[in-house]
Amino acid sequence: MTGFILAATASFALLGAPAKAVEREPVPVVAVASHAQEFADRLILRGRTEANRKVEVKSEIAGLVASPPLRKGAQVRAGEILCNIEDGGRTAELAEAKARLSEAQQNFEASEQLSKKGFTTETRANAMIAELAQAHARVLRAELNIERLAIAAPFDGILESDTAELGSLLQSGSTCATLIALDPIKLIAYVPERSVDAIEVGARIQARLITGREIEGRISFVSRAADRETRTYLVEAEAPNPDLAIRDGMTAEIGVALKSRMAHLAPQNALTLNDDGALGVRLAVDGVARFAPVTILKDEPRGVWLDGLPETADILVAGQEFVIDGAPLDVEYAEPDRIQ
Structure with missing residues (x-):
């Protein structure tokens, strides 16, 4: 009996003893x-080149073209004459306007002398002043019409069309020539709305043209209004093009350098x-x-x-x-x- 109790006590002691923690091996x-x-990512966009400026140079008065045409592709400087329009009696109109101005000036001076002596009414004096002002305006208008006979290039560029043919009739608003400027060249693309906040004006770009030529420039514009159909934003960049070798409308792959982190x-x-x-x-x-x-x-x-x-x-x-x-x-x- 005593042996049984000792054995039971030993078994209980073993069962009740706390287990030793097992340490994990490294x-x-x-x-x-x-x-x-520093990580600077790039956003790749598909776009195209575009002329930095493009304008249809139009006539402001009607008349026959008096100058031979300049051919498309010609380079012109700002202020260079593109179309000359025949005088059409405008020099005579200016001479007549000047003669009327001289007459109105004499009438005004005579009226002023009579007014001082009290021999003319205030109404008559005011009428002379108005007549003199109208004569001045006619002279200015005639001079402006003569200036408009010579249609000049508004900026340095390349003619995209022949200028108006010699002897052709231009109406007010008719096109004399189409002029484009290619330096700097503009690159345009559309960026998805999820990426537009990552692009900043002034960010550097590298573009590869369809010809394989690579150019560098900077972002010049990021639209704040999305295209309603595509939900994309217009992005524009400018790159130097001093030799004018990059043409308008060339396909380009544009890499935009994003803000580093x-x-x-x-x-x-x-x-x-x-x-x-x-x-x-x-x-x-x-x-x-x-x-x-x-x-x-x-x-x-x-x-x-x-x-x-x-x-x-x-x-x-x-x-x-x-x-x-x-x-x-x-x-x-x-x-x-x-x-x-």
């Missing part, structure tokens, strides 16, 4: 010590998912594994640019699939260049 992993770098460049195999399916990487923090969610900014041959990590991070690149948060790690560090 998991061997490979990590890279990553430091945040700090990010980490990590190998693609560092990416993993947590139990909730969130994309991220595992870090070695104080000797244990920690999951960190990330956002992929760009995927390129060297690796992936990641946002959401601290300035310095030890990113696991091998063995991260076999650890969970809080697992102790046996970390071996590798050079980033050898991993990527």
Whole structure:
């Protein structure tokens, strides 16, 4: 009986004793010590070139063209005459207007002398003043019409059409010539609404034309109103074109430099998912594994640019699939260049 009690007591003591905690062995992993770098992404747009200026130079008065035409493709300077219109009696109209002005001036002076002596009414004096003003206006109008006989280029450019033919009749509002300016050349494209806030006026652009030529410039305009049908925003850029070799309407692939930010460049195999399916990487923090969610900014041959990590991070690149948060790690560090 005594032996049975001793055996039972020993069994109870064994069952009631607290279990000793099992320590987890550190998991061997490979990590890279990553430091945040400046990351400048580019937004690629499809667009085309466009003349910086384009205008139909029109006549302001009616008359026959008195000058031989300039041929399309000719380069002209601002102020160069494109079309001369026949006088059509306008010089005579100016001479008549000047004669009437001289007569009105004499009548006004005579009326003024009589008014001082009290021999004319105030109404008559005012009428002379009005007549003199009208004579001045007729002279100015006649002079302006003579100036309008010569139709000049408003800016440096290239004729996109022949000027009006010699002997042809131009009405007020008829086209003398079409003129375009190609330096600087304009590039236009439309950007989706989700990306428009990333583009700033003054941002640098690099464009590749359909011919293979590459040019550089800067953003000059970002629309604040979307196209109602496509929900896209007009973006314009300007690039130097001193030799005028870039034509209006050429297809272009436009790369817009976006605002830079700090990010980490990590190998693609560092990416993993947590139990909730969130994309991220595992870090070695104080000797244990920690999951960190990330956002992929760009995927390129060297690796992936990641946002959401601290300035310095030890990113696991091998063995991260076999650890969970809080697992102790046996970390071996590798050079980033050898991993990527």
